[in-house]
Amino acid sequence: MGHGVQGRDRPAARLDADAATHVATTLQALATPSRLLILTELRNGPRPVTELADAVGMEQSAVSHQLRLLRNLGLVTGTRTGRNIVYNLYDNHVAQLLDEAIYHSEHLRLGLTDRPDTAG
Amino acid sequence: MGHGVQGRDRPAARLDADAATHVATTLQALATPSRLLILTELRNGPRPVTELADAVGMEQSAVSHQLRLLRNLGLVTGTRTGRNIVYNLYDNHVAQLLDEAIYHSEHLRLGLTDRPDTAG
């Protein structure tokens, strides 16, 4: 029941306007260099804010603002541990979405064509 | 050599600032309802502009603007066929990125937790 040459075995996408809005919002959470850096840092494990800020080279305030956005969208969680608030990716869907996004983006960058159906 | 519980077998993401900018740009191309609708329509096959506009309920001009952006980023191609210019997804990476993005976003929406490592 696979698509064979199409590659992986995800169902083909079907979107109504509402779903599109939601997906767009989620993707927009990944669509900024600062947040991508934050998320990939979290991909390596839980991190307190200051450590995140240090790792990605941003000010603490800026990181907090972005973390709030990611929290509100349910992509990360923050739990207090002493003075620190340790952030973490919410679940595997976030981690995988991140990995796939980077994987495919980098392949698009390289111009590795893998055309589906030239229809010409 | 798999990650086992981590799910699929993509390598864990590693990004420097430059790569992050590129990935962010690519993701931003997907991070809008209008473009998601356009791309998912193209997921079903090649389409001329007017047909796209009709399918997604946008004005022709707006669709053309978005198609230019997608073209410039290498996500779609457009080839003239008579009076029409038929657009198509560039390759399988685009199709898969789209599918995965929708798949994971919708699962995040449903709140299907699949937590990796709660870390305390």
Place this chain on the structure above:
DNA sequence: GGAATAAATGAAGAGGTCTTCATGCGTTCC
């Protein structure tokens, strides 16, 4: 309690995005 550390927050401003409107360019058909 008071100082120090960690993080969140609000306001404000620079810059970007998306749509609409008006128009221009290329193609087909008669």
Place this chain on the structure above:
DNA sequence: GGAACGCATGAAGACCTCTTCATTTATTCC
């Protein structure tokens, strides 16, 4: 050649986003 069709394009405006600065809240240690 001229009209109609299909698409691209530029300008303009409303709106959103991201960062910085200043301040506030929560926690620990003495």
